[in-house]
Amino acid sequence: MRLPEGVEAGVLEVLRSGMLAQGPRVAALEEAFAGLAGVSHAVAVNNGTTALVAAVEVLDLQPGDEVVTSPFTFVATLNAILEAGATVRFADIAAADFCVDPAAVDAAVTERTRVVMPVHLYGQVADMSALSPLAGRHGLAVIEDAAQAVGATFEGRGAGSFGLGCFSLYGTKNITTGEGGIITTDDDELADRLRVLRNQGMRARYQYEMAGHNYRLTDLQAALALPQLAVYDEQVKRRKANAARLTEGLSGIEGLTLPVELPGRSHVWHQYTVLVGSEARVTRDELSAALAERGVGSGVYYPRVVFDYDCYRGHPRVVTGEFPVARRAASECLSLPVHPYLSDADLDVVIESVRTVLGA
Numbered sequence: 001m002r003l004p005e006g007v008e009a010g011v012l013e014v015l016r017s018g019m020l021a022q023g024p025r026v027a028a029l030e031e032a033f034a035g036l037a038g039v040s041h042a043v044a045v046n047n048g049t050t051a052l053v054a055a056v057e058v059l060d061l062q063p064g065d066e067v068v069t070s071p072f073t074f075v076a077t078l079n080a081i082l083e084a085g086a087t088v089r090f091a092d093i094a095a096a097d098f099c100v101d102p103a104a105v106d107a108a109v110t111e112r113t114r115v116v117m118p119v120h121l122y123g124q125v126a127d128m129s130a131l132s133p134l135a136g137r138h139g140l141a142v143i144e145d146a147a148q149a150v151g152a153t154f155e156g157r158g159a160g161s162f163g164l165g166c167f168s169l170y171g172t173k174n175i176t177t178g179e180g181g182i183i184t185t186d187d188d189e190l191a192d193r194l195r196v197l198r199n200q201g202m203r204a205r206y207q208y209e210m211a212g213h214n215y216r217l218t219d220l221q222a223a224l225a226l227p228q229l230a231v232y233d234e235q236v237k238r239r240k241a242n243a244a245r246l247t248e249g250l251s252g253i254e255g256l257t258l259p260v261e262l263p264g265r266s267h268v269w270h271q272y273t274v275l276v277g278s279e280a281r282v283t284r285d286e287l288s289a290a291l292a293e294r295g296v297g298s299g300v301y302y303p304r305v306v307f308d309y310d311c312y313r314g315h316p317r318v319v320t321g322e323f324p325v326a327r328r329a330a331s332e333c334l335s336l337p338v339h340p341y342l343s344d345a346d347l348d349v350v351i352e353s354v355r356t357v358l359g360a
């Protein structure tokens, strides 16, 4: 992870100020994030998982109330819903964007469903033109797991502007504070409650309004993110150019499905994820190993559907099912390097290596 100029100076300034905890840098970070998502409020928290927990908690669900989400996601999505006390139900993903399929969500909704939680996987926003009206029809709140989608848009609207938007600032994410999270919303009352919830439920000193948490972010962390936000547009352009070069170089290979930026969406390419199908010359895992031998890193995000582990089997608040599109993605997905510090020559090595291993 490389950080842009200004980060060291910004962090030093906070160190020398002697005020390390939540303060003016966190406020500046919130303002920048609200602008990026195009909403009136952003509330910084200590990580992306607690952003999701807080978003579910402020909706005041009752025991047995359900959140419908994607089975093809990082485990934090599932853990946050459970931590907030809700029941998780899944809806299969669409092959085109790896995000929940609105028709599957519609079919999964029960009388206990209160929330739909799309995951904007790999940096592309889920199909909100179908999910937003669907949520309206069923009276559901929308919580976006936008951890991977900082700055992405759908029909000109920012990720995080369709309901409560939850972002992660973890070390591997597009903007990072090591650990950190942000919740965005246009709802004044929810924003207010989120600010109280993250601070022990305390509005004024020792005036408690709810059983809260310590979910605060520190100024030391916010100082890391501010210079990154200043150059983020530039970095997303690099990611887009890198993805375009990969797509041009990798097209037409038997058994290899390339990711697409769908019409009306601006993808921020947190990951560039291909599918290695059964018609390919080698399996996904063989391709990954052969790339590693050539010095090309790749990653599997994620190797199984999220609930397919012993610790969730038989869990009273995890409702499972058959999700063939998600299962196929889990067995075939492979993410290739796309980060903004790659040179064209680096990308050409990735392309040539994949072509060679797949005999193309």
Ligand SMILES: *Cc1c(COP(=O)(O)O)cnc(C)c1O
Residues within 6 Å of the ligand: 047, 048, 049, 050, 073, 074, 076, 077, 119, 145, 147, 148, 167, 168, 169, 170, 179, 180, 181
């Ligand atoms: C990273 C991530 C999270 C959790 O964020 P943390 O900051 O690591 O807690 C949640 N959902 C998805 C899809 C993520 O990629």
